[in-house]
Amino acid sequence: MRTVIITVTSGILAIEVAWHLYKLYKRSRREVNVKVNVSNGDTKLFCKNTRTKTNIFEVMFFSKDSSLCRSHLGYMTSCEKVNCPVRHLRKIIKYLDSATDTLDACVYFFTFPELAEAIIKAKERNVTVRIILDESMSQNDTSQIMNFYKEGIKLKSKRLDVLMHHKFVIINNNILITGSVNWTKSAFFGNFENLIVTNEPALVKPFVEEFEKIWTTLSNITTETDFRDLNATI
Numbered sequence: 001m002r003t004v005i006i007t008v009t010s011g012i013l014a015i016e017v018a019w020h021l022y023k024l025y026k027r028s029r030r031e032v033n034v035k036v037n038v039s040n041g042d043t044k045l046f047c048k049n050t051r052t053k054t055n056i057f058e059v060m061f062f063s064k065d066s067s068l069c070r071s072h073l074g075y076m077t078s079c080e081k082v083n084c085p086v087r088h089l090r091k092i093i094k095y096l097d098s099a100t101d102t103l104d105a106c107v108y109f110f111t112f113p114e115l116a117e118a119i120i121k122a123k124e125r126n127v128t129v130r131i132i133l134d135e136s137m138s139q140n141d142t143s144q145i146m147n148f149y150k151e152g153i154k155l156k157s158k159r160l161d162v163l164m165h166h167k168f169v170i171i172n173n174n175i176l177i178t179g180s181v182n183w184t185k186s187a188f189f190g191n192f193e194n195l196i197v198t199n200e201p202a203l204v205k206p207f208v209e210e211f212e213k214i215w216t217t218l219s220n221i222t223t224e225t226d227f228r229d230l231n232a233t234i
């Protein structure tokens, strides 16, 4: 009798679990419309998301202690620290390596060779790469701008009367990497900084639109840029 009760109870539990899993599956398949306030003040319905993909919500912090991890940067191995900057770096490179279609970067100061290499590799596998850099920081000898330029990557680095102070990258119009971090070794290994990685459409889409807006704006600026100087130095 006891065995029968246990068997029946187990059966009921199994059915309930299966029902809950089915409901979760149905919910994950449901289309979601996302409303976003766009820059002109309107609210725009922009996205249908089947939410069958894995959601990415990553928060990375960097601190003064990050400098201690420089010792294992050479091996690209991470230590046990939750916020090991090498672990963060490896993740960022993994996201860059996942680019199959587009890779748009708008970064104030870009000197980090490992990150530049990942972007150049994306270009080499025919990903459409566009990069916006601050013109004043591109004059720095450590800037990666020449390496990007030599690879034929589309670049905008125009002389402006304000800073191009953004630090964000969008992969396949789907994954956003943004935060306080300049893409430099010193930012990763010694500053108090943050990075967020997400594929949440409500966050990604405005950045996609902003990148397009900035790219168009810079394309329309006819003032001389340093590309003439770059041509002269190659």
Ligand SMILES: [Zn+2]
Pocket: 068, 069, 072, 078, 079, 080, 081, 084, 085, 086, 087
């Ligand atoms: Zn470490």
